[in-house]
Amino acid sequence: MSHWPEDVTLSGEHAVLAPLSQAHASDLAEAAADGDLHKLWYTMIPHADDVPAEIDRRLALRASGSMLPFAILTPDGKAVGMTTYMNIDAASRRVEIGSTWYRKSVQRGPMNTQVKLLMLEHAFEELDCIAVEFRTHFVNMQSRRAIERLGAKLDGVLRSHMIMANGTIRDTACYSIIASEWSTVKANLTWQLEKPRD
Template sequence: MSVWPEPFSTDGTFVSLVPLSQTHRADLAEATADGELHRLWYTTVPDAAGMEAEIDRRLALKTMVPFAVIDTSTGKAVGMTTYMNIDAPNRRVEIGSTWYRRSVQRTPLNTECKLLLLQHAFETLDCICVEFRTHFVNVQSRRAIERLGAKLDGILRSNMIMANGSIRDTAVYSIIASEWPTVKANLTWRLESQSG
């Protein structure tokens, strides 16, 4: 039985996405310290000490295809992202569990990363829908998802218990196949604008 989707690598101008491995651990431990991302209560970004376990956890999950996000200007891993909640019979994936070191947030790197993942999902995997989820209170993440062109499907109330014991309401967004050409044109335009 084949795995869908298969792990893959893809390259852009600003970013490369490669299958996650323990070889990325030192870079990712350094990246999580940039902005002390692990201290954000509404996310689940590992600290440096927990990076090895987090990489192992992602690699062990059968419903996840994890990537290291490589900044092409430095050759270093600056974050992680995944295809997750994979639903092969219905050709659906979620792009999630994404984080980047603070210094590359709101740069062309994120735009290109999402463009590459969406392009692979819609044009190679023939997905009918790509989903995004985030904590309702994570306004930065919600705005970034909305800038992609994703639409809010709804709020899953009391959806998850966070590490600090608080209850997460999850904002669910999606892009469907018929929207992809417009989303692609917009992301390509935004990438060119950010680059220039």
């Protein structure tokens, strides 16, 4: 059964996005253990032991048509994180980019910018999306700053939106980029990737 968006591999200088599979489980378990990412209470990153189950969960959502999950690979093919198109609305041509995490050793480099550029470019230029959404915990300032650096605008905050695994209540900050903003966002992301790094 085919779903919109269809499976695709997206490649750039600093990262490759490949359709997620259990073949990535070993690399992703190692990635999740790098920095004990699951201990960040305001995120939903799996413990290394739970990575195969998380892959199965995402693949089940793929089968239902509500998610397109990717493994984030280095150019030499090692899986170092996950990301998705999620909350897919095919009728209105809208997707959310989310459920994204990277192993600690590749954070704060060019990889996230490359991944977002690849996904946004595909969403706006191939899928003809009218908008792309981003959501994160209101208190996750690292994630919110990263989303804002992309050029996304804050649409609002969904208060008492989710119950987290530790029982706390999550307020969700909702951002979006709309189609008319894409050319400016693309120019800025391309410039960020090309400028010299300290």
